[in-house]
Amino acid sequence: MSTSGVRVSWLAGLNLGRRLVLGVPYVWLALFFLVPLLIVFGISFSTPKIAMPPIEPLFTYGADKVLQFRLYLSNYTFIAQDSLYLAAFANSVKIALVSTLLALLLGYPMAYGIARAPKSWRSVLFLLVVLPFFTSFLLRVYAWIGLLSRSGPINALLLKLGIIHEPLVMLQTDFAVYLGMVYSYLPFMVLPLYSAIEKLDPSLLEAAADLGCRPTKAFFRVTLPLTSEGILAGCLLVFIPSVGEYVIPAVLGGPGTLMIGRVLWEEFFNNRDWPLASSVAVLLLLLLVGFIVVLQRVQSREAASE
Amino acid sequence: MPTIRWARRLDRGRFFAPAVVGILLLAGCGSKPAGPPTGPGGTKAEAPVLNVYNWSDYIAPDTISRFEKETGIKVNYDVYDTNEVLETKLLTGHSGYDVVVPSAFFLERQAREGVFLPLDRSKLPNYHNLDEKLLARLTANDPDNRYGVPYMWQATGIGYNVDKVKAALGGDVPLDSWALVFDPKYAAKLKDCGITFLDSPPEVLDSAQIYLGIDPNSERLEDLAAAEELVKKVRPYVRYFHSSQYINDLANGEVCVSVAYTGDALQARDRAKESANGVNIAFLVPKEGAVFEVDMMAIPADAPHPDNAHRFLNYIMRPEVVAEISTYKKYPSGNAAAIAFLPPSVRDDPAVYPPPDVVARFKDHRAESLTYTRYENRAWTRIRTGR
Secondary structure, three states, X not given: XXXXXOOOOOOOOOOHHHHHHHHHHHHHHHHHHHHHHHHHHHHOOOOEOOOOOOEOOOEEEOOOOOEEEOXXXXXXXXXXXXXXXXXXXXXXXXXXXXXXXXXXXXXXXXXXXXHHOOHHHHHHHHHXXXXXXXXXXXXXXXXXXXXXXXXXXXXXXXXXXXXXXXXXXOOOOHHHHHHHHHHHHHHHHHHHXXXXXXXXXXXXXXXXXXXXXXXXXXXXXXXXXXXXXXXXXXXXXXXXXXXOOOHHHHHHOOOOOOOHXXXXXXXXXXXXXXXXXXXXXXXXXXXXXXXHHHHHHHHHHHHHHO | OHHHHHHHHHHHOOOHHHHHHHHHHHHOOOOOOOOOOOOOOOOOOOOOEEEEEEEOOOOOOOHHHHHHHHHOOEEEEEEEOOXXXXXXXXXXXXXXXXXXXXXXXXXXXHHHOOOEOOOOHHHOHHHHHEOHHHHXXXXXXXXXXXXXXXXXXXXXXXXXXXXXXXXXXXXXXXXXOOHHHHOHHHHHHHOOOOEEEOOOHHHHHHHHHHHOOOOOOOOOHHHHHHHHHHHHHHHHHEEXXXXXXXXXXXXXXXXXXXXXXXXXXXXXXXXXXXXXXXXXXXXXXXXXXXXXXXXXXXXXXXXXXXXXXXXXXXXXXXXXXXXXXXXXXXXXXXXXXXXXXXXXXXXXXXXXXXXXHHHHHEEOXXXXXXXXXXXXXXXXXXXXXXX
């Protein structure tokens, strides 16, 4: 085939077994990701109705044998008109960005420490990072209620030490939301960072030192650039779920904590407006995809300049 | 894609397996309502299964196990804590539940949409135990009492920590009025010991309208705006909006005033008493009036086990069964015959079974239109977040 110079699609070059194996994830994605997404996309152009399910169908086929297709754009114009949605998007991005940054600042030294620990220690330390996953996410977030409450152990300790004289109000504040976010998503930051740092050849740092580079400068000029892929992966893994996070602000946040996940929940449950909720979800998805695309561009430009 | 490259790298590491285990565990932590396959339809005998969806913390500990023992029917018992969640599941259809417990004003609009099965009274021989007066009152929401059986009822009033409120307000204590939470003069003084509101727009905004002397069932937007204005004024003094968290917080002294459901406030009172922590909780029905709420047991039209559901409803309507729930949860039931089975401590507690003049102050709650619900929720978001 190759001798004849005809380009054949890569798929044809594979045998049936390989094609089947490769096909499974595609079918999976199409069934459980693409189809639901299209349904949500469709609903976002509908309008609420008192019925089961509570939406106007996009296609109707009447007795007059006319197939009608109605597209309501009102949800998107409604979102554009009410500043609530923009504010919720902006606030979610802000909270997610700050949480990601905090997780990076906290996660990088952790990952570095684990990667540079003696071999015998590494797996133990690594297990400790993964260990929280052995209990339910919801349960771990709930545990913070007990820890942060006015009569909780943190306040009790601070009071006993005489550092504070009045119990601190920590629950139902933005502080609690940041804490919950960083706590919950830190492992997602540490894992890719660890894999990036572990791969880093220590002799590069030795070379830098030999050439008279100070350790701090070597960190910024050698370690950081060489682990940038890990940083990027970690930031994505923390940022993406943080933007749409519902549980943490609902459990730990205050009444003023405005996040898009909660707005979406309210549209769906309280207003029982599936179409508007779907529109919010579609916009949230576009926001995240846009973010990923931008990051990928940045990364490929970096890779090209290397 | 950076993530893919990262995953490839992970593959090489020794820690891939634990990471996968961790992620799988993370993914597996969601739960779904038990919805066994629909039994053989029509007249054939149903599988001995019943799926009940009730409010959280709203039944006695052995109510279900006794029913199971007696009938051999396995009960899957799930809970929710807002009417909205229930409504969403019901309207999605095929919820798989056989018995649900919406508040009467939610049942009203759901019934109009054909969500429920009309009750078959011939399968409910205990129906005569119900309170006639209450049934008559409920026909406003449920004409001819066609779809719902009253379970428990309650008012939305104020639960408060007697000593802390008196300490914060000095001699000037309006312990008979919504002013305690809706007048900034008092709310400001109570801020530090903690005020909480239910996270339920209809209850709080309707209470505010009652305080202002407005008909809470009017759907006029200027009435809604008046209520919003009022609640916004006290908003800076509210610690949080939540519909069940306050039970614990009142009981352990974490907060001192809660816009509360009767039974929940009384549970807080009893929990505090049990733990002997010196917290003294009381409940007041404001003189201006209070939103009256009846939770109704009903059977979804697409319930997989309607016969078992009727058996369950009939079982709950037994006076001794429902009396035990009332005793345990401190909610008055809609069952007149049950009163004889209540211990005096519950029967004679005016906070549980309020005297007739208090009941007369309760305002019936009617169904809202979808449009009004949206306005109400939007107002609520403005109150909560300032946006």
